[in-house]
Amino acid sequence: MTAVDLPAVPRVLIAEADPWSRDLLKQVLLNVRCDARLDVCADGQQAATLLRDKTYDLILADWELPGVDGLSLLRSVRQKRRSLPFILLSSRNDSASVREALPLAPTAYLTKPLNMEGLTQRLQDLLLNEGESVYCEIPPLAPGMTLPVFLERRRDACDGAPLRVDVKDAVQHSLTPDGLDLKQLEDRVHSDPQITAVLIAAANSAGHHGTPVQTLSAALHKLAAGQSMNLILGLALKHNVVLGDPALLAYAERHWQLSQDTADYARRLARMLELDHERCYSAGILHRLGDLALLRCLEDWRQGGGALDDEAIGESLDTFGAAYGSALRARWRLPLELRQLIAAIYSLEGGVYSRESLVMNLAAQMARLTEHEGLEALAGTKTARLLRVGLSELTRVRKA
Numbered sequence: 156m157t158a159v160d161l162p163a164v165p166r167v168l169i170a171e172a173d174p175w176s177r178d179l180l181k182q183v184l185l186n187v188r189c190d191a192r193l194d195v196c197a198d199g200q201q202a203a204t205l206l207r208d209k210t211y212d213l214i215l216a217d218w219e220l221p222g223v224d225g226l227s228l229l230r231s232v233r234q235k236r237r238s239l240p241f242i243l244l245s246s247r248n249d250s251a252s253v254r255e256a257l258p259l260a261p262t263a264y265l266t267k268p269l270n271m272e273g274l275t276q277r278l279q280d281l282l283l284n285e286g287e288s289v290y291c292e293i294p295p296l297a298p299g300m301t302l303p304v305f306l307e308r309r310r311d312a313c314d315g316a317p318l319r320v321d322v323k324d325a326v327q328h329s330l331t332p333d334g335l336d337l338k339q340l341e342d343r344v345h346s347d348p349q350i351t352a353v354l355i356a357a358a359n360s361a362g363h364h365g366t367p368v369q370t371l372s373a374a375l376h377k378l379a380a381g382q383s384m385n386l387i388l389g390l391a392l393k394h395n396v397v398l399g400d401p402a403l404l405a406y407a408e409r410h411w412q413l414s415q416d417t418a419d420y421a422r423r424l425a426r427m428l429e430l431d432h433e434r435c436y437s438a439g440i441l442h443r444l445g446d447l448a449l450l451r452c453l454e455d456w457r458q459g460g461g462a463l464d465d466e467a468i469g470e471s472l473d474t475f476g477a478a479y480g481s482a483l484r485a486r487w488r489l490p491l492e493l494r495q496l497i498a499a500i501y502s503l504e505g506g507v508y509s510r511e512s513l514v515m516n517l518a519a520q521m522a523r524l525t526e527h528e529g530l531e532a533l534a535g536t537k538t539a540r541l542l543r544v545g546l547s548e549l550t551r552v553r554k555a
Contacts, residue, residue, distance in 0.1 A: 165212040165282055166192040170202035170228065171244070172220055175357035176267075176382075179389040180215055180244075183271060186392045187278040189291035199223030206232065211239070213281055218245035218256075229259045240281050244269070268381025271388060296459040302467060306475050309452045310482050316349040316447030317398045317454075319411050322391045326384055335380035340387075345371055346415055348444045349396075350387055351437060354378065356487035357386055367490040370433040395454045403450050403457075406468055410443040410450075413522055417442060417500065421518035423552045428542065430511050438496035438515055441489075445480020446472055452479075477501075503538070513542050521553065 165188060171177040174197070181195055194209070196202050199220035206214075206228070214232065216225035229241050243261040245252065256264055263277050283289070296305070320343065329340035344350045351371045358374035359367055368374045375383050390396060398404045418439025425432035449472060457463045484494050498504075499512035500519040517538045524533070530553065533539060534546040 164190050164192060166209065167194070167213045167215070167282075168202060168205055168209075168211045169193065169195045170197075170199065170214070170216040170220055170225065171195075172197050172217060173360055175353070175360055175386060176217075179269075179385060182389050182392040183274055184215075184278055187275060188282045188289055190289055191282070197221075199225065199228060202228055203231065213240045213242070213278075215242045215244060218243060218247060218252075226256060226259070229256070229261055233259050242277065268379070268385055271385055293458050296456070296461055300461070302456060302461060302463075302471065303474070305456055305461070306449065306452060306471060309455070310475065310479055311486070313448045313452050313479060313483070314393055315352065315451070315483060316444055317407060317451045318347060318349055318390060318396050319407075320344050320347040320350065322350070322387050326388060335384055337375045337380060337383065340383070341372055341375055344387065345436075346411075346440065348411070348414055348440050348447060349390065351440050352444055352483070352487060352489065353386060353390065354383060355437070355493075356489060357382070359488060359490060367492070369490050369493045370437045372433060395451055395458070398450065398454055400454055400457055400463070402463070402465060402468060403454055406472070407447055407450050410446050414440050414443045416522035417515075417519050420521045420552060421514055423555050424514045424518055424542075424544070425511065427548060427552065428510060428514065428544075430514060434493065435496065435511055435514055435518070438493055438500065439518060441484075441493070442480075442497045442500045442519070444483055445478070446476040448483055449476050449479045508541065510542065513538050517542060517544065521549070 167184060167188075169177060169180050169184070171180055177195060177197065181193065184191060184193065194205055196205065199216075200222040202216060202220065203223050214228070216228050218225040220228070225243055225245070229243055232239055232241055237260070240262040242263045242265060243256055244265050244267060245256075246267045248266040253264060262281070265274060265277075322344070325340060325343035326335070329336050329343060331339075354371060354374040355368055358377040365377075368377055378386070398407055418436045421435035421439040422432045425435040450468075453463060453468060453471060480497075484497070496511055496515050499508070499515045503512065503516055517533070517536075520533055520536065520538070521530075524530070530546055530549045534544070534549055539545070539549070
């Protein structure tokens with residue numbers, strides 16, 4: 156495509172097996188052309204079917220697609236449309252692979268982890284005229300739409316929580332002359348439920364094998380610097396990732412603080428009892444993910460023209476918060492053991508509990524205490540007795 160024959164509204168195909176890489180590509184592309192007609196698929200056979208049925212203006216495909224691989228797709232496309240822009244993505248950066256692809260004239264051959272700035276520039280060159288930008292208005296709510304119906308429909312498709320951390324600042328301050336310092340990055344983002352959940356989910360996705368990852372530190376090291384940085388920066392491209400309504404932001408601040416307090420108490424208790432303190436910290440940070448995701452959807456409701464007041468926010472959280480959390484944890488396939496620890500924060504079911512589950516339940520009870528409430532009653536609870544944690548230990552944890 157050249158500047159004179161750019162389509163008014165481009166149709167783009169993204170074929171990528173890994174769900175988190177697929178979502179990242181989608182966000183980068185929509186950040187360049189929010190009006191693009193986008194088809195997304197996870198395997199080469201589906202991509203081949205779409206290519207037979209539709210005419211595209213741009214294709215992004217991963218070489219390592221299951222079924223029909225990306226190179227085969229490129230070969231098929233070149234037999235029919237020699238000039239169709241086709242960006243081939245691959246984890247192969249050896250010269251032999253490059254030589255194999257070059258005769259098929261890919262518009263670009265990009266190796267993973269992707270350089271997001273480079274990818275963005277490529278897409279701008281292909282989809283925008285020089286100096287052009289595209290603005291997309293927020294669509295209004297459907298006539299007659301009610302808030303409960305809106306939230307019920309959004310539950311299984313919501314994009315997660317708003318961001319607590321400035322991700323660009325976090326990445327920038329974690330870059331060293333030798334590259335991205337994962338420990339510095341972890342220190343800057345460990346309080347953010349959305350970042351923690353996304354990285355843990357991505358580290359456990361189909362493209363990564365081995366022992367399930369349940370902590371932010373383990374996720375960062377499994378994904379490595381390049382992919383971790385891309386996923387974190389990609390979150391900033393999403394819609395309503397920063398809340399603009401003061402009332403919603405005030406609710407989010409309370410949930411963030413409750414998550415942080417629960418996580419901190421859980422880590423201290425677990426350390427005292429010589430348990431997996433980092434896994435307990437993760438469960439604490441993630442346990443309000445659903446409430447935060449709901450607040451983000453309420454921002455969508457408000458921007459679409461819906462009325463919103465403090466009573467409606469509170470009722471929505473009471474009615475849908477837990478369901479949003481369950482749906483997200485299941486859809487993102489967070490490890491079962493981590494989900495069980497999160498569930499223990501709310502209640503202890505059955506008669507046999509792991510010590511880590513007891514820690515989570517006790518930490519949550521501590522976090523819900525006001526600054527004027529003492530620890531005496533908490534020391535006498537069943538949870539504390541089962542852990543053999545008394546008033547002196549709880550006082551030490553609270554003051555640490």
